Amino acid sequence: MHLASTTEEYSRYNIQWNGTSIFSDLAEERGAVEVRSPDDLAGYTGACLLLIAPDTDFDDAAAGAYRSFLERGNTIVLADDFGTGNQILGALGSEIRILPGNLSSMDMEYSDPHTVIAYRTANATLVDGVETLMLNRPAALEGGEILVQTSILSWIDADGNRHIDAAETLGKYGVVARESVGAGEIYVISDPSLFINTMVGLDSVRDNHRLIGNILEGGRPLLLDAVASQTRADDGIAGILHTVKSTTLIKTTLICTVLLLGAYAFRRKIF
Amino acid sequence: MTIRKKYLAAGGVIIWLCIITFFMILSYNLDLEIFFVLWLIGILIAVELIDPAFARPSYLRYLRYAIATGVILFGAIVANKVLEILNS
Amino acid sequence: MKKRAAWILLAIPALIFLIFIAQYAASPVLYTVKDDSVTSSHQNPEALKQISREQSETVLPLMSEILGSTGTLVLNIKLKDFDSAERDLKEYMERSRQLDRMVINLDMSETELAEFRRNNQKNVQSLEELLNDTRRFDELQSLEIRYRDENRPELLYSVMYEGETLRSRVAENFKGYQSRSDAMVNTSTKFELDTAAYEESVEDFEEIVAAIDAEQETRSTTTHAPATPYRLSIAVTPDHGVYRDRLLIAGNLTGRTIAGQNITLFIDSKTWTTTTTDDGGGYKAAFAIDRIRAGKHLVYAVYGSTYSDVVTFSVLPLDTALTLAVTEGTASGNRTFSGNLTAAGMPVAGAPVAITADGKAFLSATTNSAGSYALEGHLEAGTYRVRAVFDAVAFPLNASESETVLIEIAPSLLESPLLISAGILLLTALGAVWYVRRRRQPAPAPEEVSVAETEDEEAPAPVVVERPPVEEEENILATFARLAGEGSISDAVHALYLRLAGSIAVRHRIDGHAAMTPREFLAACRSISCIETLTRFIRRYEAVRYGGAVPDDSERQELVAWFEDLMKEEAGSD
Incomplete structure (x- = not known):
């Protein structure tokens, strides 16, 4: 599976620190299904769809499919810190918006103010048992019901110098928000880095594991988006391998070729 | 016998270098300086082990010059490190 | 030929390798986790140090404690419990100092937190004054009673006058304290701190002012000027x-x-x-x-x-201007800090000026009558951001800071990096030379060749002390004759061969001839001039040494003649 790899950010085929291979494996162990087309969403109710770091906008057809999925009583968890998710949020009819920028805090887990520690302020199934979270260059959220937010000693580091300047103001910023749309609900996490290998692999850093556990063990069908999410990114050999693995015809042909070559070699007594 | 000793030593050094590289990659830390110093240590040990007591095989003589160059380079590395520490 | 090809084959990749690797000589760290640990959306925590620092858990409670301190402090002053107030003040000052340190350490000097700290610093001063003034005012009351009892109107009058001063001072003080309260409350509310105690302190302060006012009012009406003719x-x-x-x-x-x-x-x-x-x-x-x-x-x-x-x-306060110039000091590592303090163009005399390096005060100077200061200070080697700061409440002057001057203190000559690196290089070079020259002294054994042969089958280094050839030949011929006379012709022939082979190997730079069989040696010598004679010699030698043939006299003479020819040829081939 992971013999060959890509270095694409967030890619589920990337086994480097910035890939999401570990999380994808965990999800697949729990029977998560990959959604490769908006049409795959039809028929689900009470399911949870995970969108990690979307990098494309929804066209009208996709927007309709996702919105009806949501309104049927499903849950969508969107993790994004670039702001691409805003178009999707708009298309889904959500009021929550992502404010891109380097959210920084004096409450830091590592020696860098961008490794923000955030605190739970409200309860919801997604953040059940999550008291503090360690985020990796998150963005700030506005709108919706804020579930997790930073401490007051936080600011949006506009110039990226890791220091608070006169133009930057201290304040509490939301990093996990919830909103009900139709019969469904939408959660926005302002940091998709929560799902990258190095963050998932960290032992006992805050309650990050608990949050991921809540997403994975929700007791409902879990869907991994591969329409807009960067997790689908499969450039390089990983992509070729993946295509080969997922296409039965190519797979059969390959096996036959190998067998034939073996037979030929055996007949000519090459071995 | 002679040949075997020579090749054993070379093989030993190569295996040593492979081990170093393996662990460097394992720890995500590829540093030529450390590699060089560890190579020097390896080759010094190898030479001490194969160096016969009374004779001076010619290949060892040339190796000695290589080691001497290595020792001077090592000095340069140490000096460089000292500079770094002083400047920090 | 084959050997040279092998050498070249080895040398070329080695050279290519060295050329490639030389590019990295300047920055030998090819890869660490840090190298690709940052992307636009996250960074690798593995490359960072885990500190788990929750500053808000220390800063916010501290701020809250500070606000609480003001409440109890002013209340105690109001209740005239001056001992408790004294304790409260000490605690309050200590907490404020902690906050000062924190704001400096966190580098939050451009935030609301710093504004909170500045206002709080003024409050500390204000409340300290309030405590002293109310305490003094309280003393005046007992003095008043005493003087009244003693019937000393002139002292009573002085008490009244001092009370007047205190009243005006406390009122002035309150104006300042009140003016800051809005800003303090705003910031505190933003930080979600409970400001009730602080707001209460403002009210209590006001009550203190009113109480002092009232008391002083009655005092001034009841105290009559002593009857004097003046x-x-x-x-x-x-x-x-x-x-x-x-x-x-x-x-x-x-x-x-x-x-x-x-x-x-x-x-x-x-x-x-x-x-x-x-x-x-x-x-x-x-x-x-x-x-x-x-x-x-x-x-x-x-x-x-x-x-x-x-x-x-x-x-009325005036703004001040402070300059700073840093020049080389008299001793190494020393710097002279000098500058001028002026207020609206006038020099300020006798004012304290603190010199700070990276935010920490390390020297203090006093300006002279011309408003200038100069002093020398020692700094450890390193780079510093130096600034002069004037902030004295005793003067009716606003605080000011000089421009920041960046200074670099070079390490002294003894610890000069150049000297150290030169020393280390010299030492290692000496070590390298010693290593190469080690055991290069000629081995004491005269029969080096045979030692090399028996002790170790390595090819001995061709560098063998050469002996005069004539003498040698005589010796070897004598040995040959002796061994032949003793009946061990095989050994005799072998001695001849060894001498000859050794001599040729030295002359023609043939490595490891002692490890070669005579045939191999012959093959190695195929380019020398007297190859035919050598071939004949070696054939005969093999026949005797390995074939067990016993040569007769003429054959022995022939062998010796070939040997001499070869040695002569060899000597002449230079």
Whole structure:
């Protein structure tokens, strides 16, 4: 599976620190299904769809499919810190918006103010048992019901110098928000880095594991988006391998070729 | 016998270098300086082990010059490190 | 030929390898986790140090404690529990110092937090003054009772005057404290702190002011001026000024003897100066505004038990400008820090100036009469951001900071990096030379070849001490004759071969000839001139040594003749 790899950010085929291979494996162990087309969403109710770091906008057809999925009583968890998710949020009819920028805090887990520690302020199934979270260059959220937010000693580091300047103001910023749309609900996490290998692999850093556990063990069908999410990114050999693995015809042909070559070699007594 | 000793030593050094590289990659830390110093240590040990007591095989003589160059380079590395520490 | 090809084959990749690797000589770290640990959306925590620092958990409670401190402190002052107030003040000051340190350490000097800290610093000063003033006011009350009992109206009157000063000071103090309260409450609310205690402190402060006011009011109405035959007037012109201004305090003594009398002038209840009246009873004194805090001040004059009215003047603060220049000091590692402090262009004399390096004060100077300061200080090697800071409440001058000067202190010559690196290089070079030269002394055994053969099958180094050939030949021929005479012809022939092979190997740089069979040796020698003779010699040698043939006399002579020919040829081939 992971013999060959890509270095694409967030890619589920990337086994480097910035890939999401570990999380994808965990999800697949729990029977998560990959959604490769908006049409795959039809028929689900009470399911949870995970969108990690979307990098494309929804066209009208996709927007309709996702919105009806949501309104049927499903849950969508969107993790994004670039702001691409805003178009999707708009298309889904959500009021929550992502404010891109380097959210920084004096409450830091590592020696860098961008490794923000955030605190739970409200309860919801997604953040059940999550008291503090360690985020990796998150963005700030506005709108919706804020579930997790930073401490007051936080600011949006506009110039990226890791220091608070006169133009930057201290304040509490939301990093996990919830909103009900139709019969469904939408959660926005302002940091998709929560799902990258190095963050998932960290032992006992805050309650990050608990949050991921809540997403994975929700007791409902879990869907991994591969329409807009960067997790689908499969450039390089990983992509070729993946295509080969997922296409039965190519797979059969390959096996036959190998067998034939073996037979030929055996007949000519090459071995 | 002679040949075997020579090749054993070379093989030993190569295996040593492979081990170093393996662990460097394992720890995500590829540093030529450390590699060089560890190579020097390896080759010094190898030479001490194969160096016969009374004779001076010619290949060892040339190796000695290589080691001497290595020792001077090592000095340069140490000096460089000292500079770094002083400047920090 | 084959050997040379192998060498070249080895040398070329080695050279290519060296050329490639030389590019990295300057930065030998090819890869660490840090190298690709940052992307635009996250960074690799593995490359960072885990500190788990939750600053808000220390800063916010501290701020809250500070706000709480003001409440209890002012309440205790109001209740005249001065001992508790003293303790509260100490605690409050300690917490404020902690906050100061934190704001500096966190580098939050441009945030609301820093504003909170600045206002709080002023509050500390304000409350400290309040404690001292109310305590003194309280003492005045007991003094008043005592003087009343003792019936000493003139002292009673002085108590009244001091009370007046205190009243005005506390009122002034309150104005400042109140003016900051909005800002304090705003910031605190933003940080979600409970400001109730602080707001209460403002109210309590107001009550203290009102209580003092009321008490002083009754005191001034009940205290009557002691009956004296004199009257003393006073006036300050102008009634306000700035640093370095001169105010004229003048008045008139009227009564019986008015010329040449000593008038004592009080500023803020403290004796300032004594002046003498002129013939008409007039007195005057010029007050130069220097070390006096900004704000309102009280003046009155006293002649014996005659008191003038109380008049006021205000001192307005001026902005200051501070410069800093850093020059080389007298000793290595020392720097001279000098500069000027001026207020509206006038030099400020006797003012304290602190020199800070990276935010920490490490030197303090005092300006001279021209407003300039200069002092020398020692700094450890390193780079510093140096600044001069003037901030003295005793002067009616606003605080100021100089421009930041970046200085770099080079390590002294002994610890100079160049010297150290040169030393290390020299040492290692010496080590390298010693390593190469080690065991290069000629081995003591004369029969080096045979030792090499028996002790170790390595090819001995071809560097063998050469002996004069003629002598050698005689010796080897003598050995040959002796061994042949003893019947061990095989050994005799072998000795001849060894000498010959050794000699040829040296001449033609053939490595490892001792390890070769005679055939191999012959093959290695195929390019030398007398190859035919050598071939014949070796054939015969093999026949004797390995074939077990016993040569007759003529054959032995032939062998010796070939040997001599070869040796001669070899000697002549130079």
